[in-house]
Amino acid sequence: MVRASQTALDLARIQYKAGLTDFLTVLDSERTLAGDQDQLAQSQVSAVTNLISLYKALGGGWDPATLHYVGYGGSARCRPQRVAAVAGQS
Numbered sequence: 001m002v003r004a005s006q007t008a009l010d011l012a013r014i015q016y017k018a019g020l021t022d023f024l025t026v027l028d029s030e031r032t033l034a035g036d037q038d039q040l041a042q043s044q045v046s047a048v049t050n051l052i053s054l055y056k057a058l059g060g061g062w063d064p065a066t067l068h069y070v071g072y073g074g075s076a077r078c079r080p081q082r083v084a085a086v087a088g089q090s
Contacts, residue, residue, distance in 0.1 A: 002040050005033040 009029040015021040 002033070002036045005029070005036045009033050 009026070009032075012021065012026045012029040016023060016026050
């Protein structure tokens with residue numbers, strides 16, 4: 001969708017420079033592109049967040065020695081390991 005919006009913006013700019021359309025068309029194309037880029041960024045954040053949740057739910061892929069933040073909201077079973085890892089680094 002972003003690629004199509006970018007193409008539409010490029011075409012609107014060409015048409016504007018050639019005098020075939022008004023500047024409002026260019027602005028509308030820019031607004032559409034910005035909205036599509038925002039949607040893409042939100043989708044990417046959601047995908048990464050869901051992947052992290054899956055890793056946490058499966059209980060794998062986390063090395064407690066590399067984590068520095070204790071209050072992540074995980075299970076009580078994992079918290080003592082994470083607190084110990086943080087305490088060992090100070």
